[in-house]
Amino acid sequence: MKLKSRAISIILVLCLLTLPGLYNCGVYTFTGTTIAAETISIQNFFNDADGGPPDLSQNFSDQLRDYFQTNTNLTLVQLNGELTMEGSVVGYRLSPLAPTSSTDPDRGDAAALTRLTITIKVAYVNTLDPEFDFDKNFSFYADFDSDLDLTTVEESLIDEIFEQIILDIFNSSVANW
DSSP states (O other): OOHHHHHHHHHHHHHHHHHHHEEEEEEEETSOOEEEEOEEEEEEOEESSSSSSHHHHHHHHHHHHHHHHHHSSSSEOSSSSSEEEEEEEEEEEEEEEEEOSSSOOTTTTTTEEEEEEEEEEEEEEETTOOOGEEEEEEEEEEEEEEEEEEEHHHHHHHHHHHHHHHHHHHHHSSOOO
């Protein structure tokens, strides 16, 4: 029993000794990331993809900025942030999935599901530590019933895909995962 309480006391002391060091490393956020930078600039992304709604890249840019403002203490600046991001939507692709045979002779074989895949190219620069710079593609998809018209589900699919891509970008940049 004494050994157990002594171990707990040691752990508490170690936690208290290291706690001040956590605050001195940078800006701590609720997502568990420590960021030494204070500013970020996220340029408007371009749409270099064939297809998709005309406001696709602007919506992505806005959602990416909102995510970083909500989940970090970084100040969003127009230019020359200590962290910078820019890029483009490079892919917007619909692909048939899950082929089925139809009993309707006029319809023939069809796909039960369709997959929407979006790919975003991101160039990230960390002026404080260039080791973390990257230039890479992030991609994600969502499936929908092929009997549905794309225009009825497109907005919700895009939001679902953007949510995951933005999380991946966040983790690759400031969370360093």
